[in-house]
Amino acid sequence: MPVSLLATKLYVPPLRAQLVQRPRLVERLEEGLRLGHRLTLISAPAGFGKTTLVTAWLRDATSASTWLTLDEGDNDPARFTAYLLAALQKIDPNIGQAAQAMLQAPQPPPPEAFLSSLINDLAATPQPFVLILDDYHMLHAPAIHQQMSFLLEYQPPQMHLVLVTREDPPLPLSRLRARGQITEIRQRDLQFTEEEAAGFLRRMMALELSSADIAVLQRRTEGWIAGLQLAALSMQQSDDVRRLVADLSGSDRYILGYLVEEVLQRQTPAVQEFLLQTSILDRLTGPLCDAITGREDGRQVLLALDQANLFIVRLDESRQWCRYHRLFRDLLRAQRATLDVAPLHLRAARWYEAHGFLDEAMDHALAATDWDEAERLIVPAAAQAIGQGRFATLNRWLDAVPEARLRQSPDLATLKGWSSLAVGQFEAAESWTDLAEGLLPAGASPASQATVVCLRTYFAQFRSDIPRVIELAGRALALLEAEDPYGLRGAALGNLASAQVMMGDIRAATQAYGEMARLGRERGHALSAVGASTSLAWFLHLQGDPREAITLCREALDQSVDARGSPIPLAGPVHVALGLIYYDLNELASAREHLVQGLELRKRLGPTTGALQAAFVLAWIRQLAGEEEAALATARAARQEAAQLNMAQANLLVAALEADLQWKQGNLEAVERWAETAGLSPADPPHFLRETEYFTYARFLIAKDRLAEVQTLLVHLERYARSSGLQRSLVTVLILQAAAEQAAGHSTEALARLGEALHLAAPGGYVRAFLDEGPAVLELLPGVRHLAPAFVDSLLGATPAEPSRSPSHSGRGVRGEGSCPRGQPLVEPLSERELEVLALVAEGLSNREIAGKLFISVGTVKSHVHNICGKLAAGSRTQAAAQARELGLL
Secondary structure (H helix, E strand, O other): OOOOHHHHHOOOOOOOOOOOOOOHHHHHHHHHOOOOOOOOEOOOOOOOOOHHHHHHHHHHOOEEEEEEOOOHHOOOOHHHHHHHHHHHHHOOOOOOOOHHHHOOOOOOOOOOOHHHHHHHHHOOOOOOOEEEOOOOHHHOOOHHHHHHHHHHOOOOOOOOEEEEOEEEEEEEOOHHHHHOOOOOOOOOOHOOOOHHHHHHHHHHHHOOHHHHHHHHHHHHHHOOOHHHHHHHHHHOOOOOHHHHHHHOOOHHHHHHHHHHHHHHOOOOHHHHHHHHHHHHOOOOOHHHHHHHOOOOHHHHHHHHHHHHHOOOOOOOOOOOEEOOHHHHHHHHHHHHOOOOOOOHHHHHHHHHHHHHOOOHHHHHHHHOOOOOHHHHHHHHHHHHHHHHHHHHHHHHHHHHHHHHHHOOOOHHHHHHHHHHHHHOOOOHHHHHHHHHHHHHHOOHHHHHHHHHHHHHHHHHOOOHHHHHHHHHHHHHHHOOOOOOOOOOHHHHHHHHHHHHHHHHOOHHHHHHHHHHHHHHHHHOOHHHHHHHHHHHHHHHOOOOOOOHHHOOOOOOOHHHEOOEEEEEEEHHHHHHHHHHHHHOOOHHHHHHHHHHHHHHHHHHOOOOOOHHHHHHHHHHHHHOOOOOOHHHHHHHHHHHHHHHHHHHHHHHHHHHHHHHHHHHHHHHHHHHHHHHHOOOOOOOOOHHHHHHHHHHHHHHHOOOOHHHHHHHHHHHHHHHHHHOOHHHHHHHHHHHHHHHHHHHHOOHHHHHHHHHHHHHHHHHHHOOOHHHHHHHOOOHHHHHHHHHHHHHHHHHEEEEOOOOOOOOOOOOOOOOOOOOOOOOOOOOOOOOOHHHHHHHHOOOOOOHHHHHHHHOOHHHHHHHHHHHHHHOOOOOOHHHHHHHHHHOOO
C-alpha cells in the first residue's frame, strides 16, 4: 500500500519577482558543486533567508535538482523514505524502484540493503543533480540520521546533497570537513550586509529610508532578514519611522515580540483573527481556511497577505497552497493565548478526512483532544499506517491519547499491542493484547477478533510453539474471511505456511503459499506474490513437478524487475530456487547462471539458510568444472555468512553441507570428523529442515559399512518422505537404500529399490539424484535400464564429474559444462546450448517457446541467439539457420 504523499512537500518554493541578489553566496554554492563536495550545509536560525537563497541559486543553476520540505511527521522512517524516493524519482523515475519494492515486502530487509540498492540506482543516473532537504532540523529520529549517514558515506558523484536546517544535524560533519567534502554556509554568512539590507528595504518592502537609518536597522537586527522584514512591515504604516528604529534594541526575543505586536496591530481585526485561527495549520489553501474560519474568502485573503509580503511562502506556482514562514507561524501561535483552538482543529480534521488525508486528520483530531473523534479516525488511519509499515507514526498517535482511554477501548488496546510489537517491546505488546482480548465484547466483529488472534500468533512464534502458531493462524484466516481492514490475511498465511514447514507438513504449506500468491496477485501486491510463488515453486519441485516450478519462477522473475528491466534484490530468492532446480535437472550452465545471480542479489537482503545451500551447490558445480580454487572460495564465503546469521540451525546446515562436499571429493576422514560431532543417531525422527544432515549421515554410514544402522535410518527417512509427499527426497532415500543393499550383497533388493527410484525420478528429470551418489550407484543402472531406457542412457552417458542432461531436451549427449562440440567449421565453435537453441530456431520456434522447452528465461534465449548470429555472421535468425545447414550443423 503506497504512502499518501503531499505534492506540495516536493515543490521548490516559487520566488518573488523582487529579490535581493546575493552573488557572493551563490558563488559559494556553485563552488561546492565544482569541487565535487558531497554536502552543502546551510545552518542558521529562523529568518535568515536560507530557503530563499537556495531557491534563488536553483533558478539559474545548470544542474538538475529536486526538493523535499520536511516536517514533524517525517520522523517515521517509512514515511521519510517514501518522500525521499518520490523526490529522487523526479530526477529519474527509475531511481529507487527496487528499494521501494524491497520496503513493500512482507518482511522488509535491513536498511543497508535497500540503501545499497538506492545508491546503485543513483550511480546509474546519467545526469548530475542536487537533492535539497529543507527544514532538516524537523528530523530527530536516530534511524533516519543513520540512513542519511550511510547515504552520505557511499553517495555517488552524480548526487550533491543540500541540507537546510536551523541546527547542525547529527551526521558525520567532522569527517566530511577532514576530507574536504562539505560546503558550509552559516548565520554570519547569511546576515544581510548594509548594501543588501538597503536593497531589501527599498526594492522589496518599498521603503525610502536614509542611508543612516538603514545602517542603524542593519546593526540593530545584525543583518537578520526576518527582523528587517518585521521592522519594514511596521514602518510601512508608521508616522514615526525614526522612533521605531530607535526602539529596536535589546534581545532577539524582545525585538520579535515588539515587532510582531506592531505588525498585528496594524492589520484589521478580521485579518488578525484570520491569521491567528489559521496559524494552527502547517499548510494553507483557501477551502481549508474557509472550513476552519467559517469565511468564504480564504483564497483572496491569502493572496492579499502574499502581496503584502506578510511572511507567506508559496508552495506551488498556481498559488493554491502556501504556508506561513515558520518563524511567523510560531509568533502567531504565541499570540493566541485566549483563542479556543480545539474547534478549529476539529474542523481541520474533518476537512482533511473528507479529502483523503488521514494522517493530517489524525494529527488535528489529537490536537483538538477530542478522543471520540480520534478513536473514530484511528481505525482507518492505523490500517493505512500498518499496511505501509509506518509504526512510528502509529506510536506517535497512540502516545498522544491518554493511557486511561487506551485501556478502555479494545481497538486502541489492540493497536497499542501492534505498535509495541513493531518496536520490539514484546512484554508490553502481550500485556496490551491480553487487555484488548478482555475488552472485546461478546459480539465483537470478526475483524476485531482477528487482529487480536494475529497478535497472539506472533507471540506463539517467538516462543517456538509451532502447533499453537498453526492453530492461531487458522483461526485468524477464518475470521478474516469476512473482513480484513488491516490487510492481515497475507501475514496470517505467511505465518501458517512457515509453521507448517517447521512441522514438516509440506502439502499444507504448499496450499498456504498458493493461496498467499493468489492473494498477492488479487491485491496488486506483486512482491508478496513473488515471494509466495517462489516458495510454492520450490515445494512443487520437491513434490515431483519441476516444470511447473520453473514456470512459476520465470513468471516471478518477470515481476521482479525495476523500470529499467534490471532485477531487483528480491529477485535473488527466485534465481536461487531456479538454480537449485536446474541443478537437479543437470542443467549446470543454467544452474550456475541463476545461482551466481541469485547469490549476488541476495547479498543485499542478508544471509539465509536457502542462500547457504545454494552457495554449496554452486561450489560443487565449480568443482565439477575443475575450478577448485573458486569452489573453495565459494564454500568459504558461505561459512562466513553462516556466522553472521548466528543461528544454531544455520551452523548445523553448513557443517552438513561441508561434510557432503567433502564426501563428494572423496575425503571420508573429514566426513567422519563431522559425524562424530554432529550428534545424529539412526533412531532420530526425521525433520524436513534437517534433511541434508541425515542424507550426509546415511552416506557416511554406508561408506563405513555400518549397514544395520543405515537401514534403520533410511526406514525412518522413507516413511517421512512418503507421508510428506516429498518425491524428490524419496528418490534420494531409495537410491541410498539401493546402495546400502548392494553393499550388503543383496543385489535383487538393490535393483528393486533403484527401479522404484527411476520410476519416480524419470518423469521429473532428477538426474543429479543419481550422479551425485557416485560410481557405485551408476554401476547398478544397466540392471534396471529396461524400466526407463532413455533416462538411464542419459545417466550412463555421463560421469559424476561430467554432466548428463535431462531427457526433456533433445537427444544429443552433453560433453560437460562449458565444453563445445568438436569438428565445427567455425573459428569460434557453437556451444552445446547454442546448438540446442539453433535447432529450435530452425524449427521456427519463438524465443518464448524455446525458453519453455529448455527451461531458461527469454532473456537467456535472446543472448544465445545473438551469440549464434555473431558466430555464423548472420543478420537474422533465418540466415543463421540457413548458414548452419550449409555448414552441416543441423
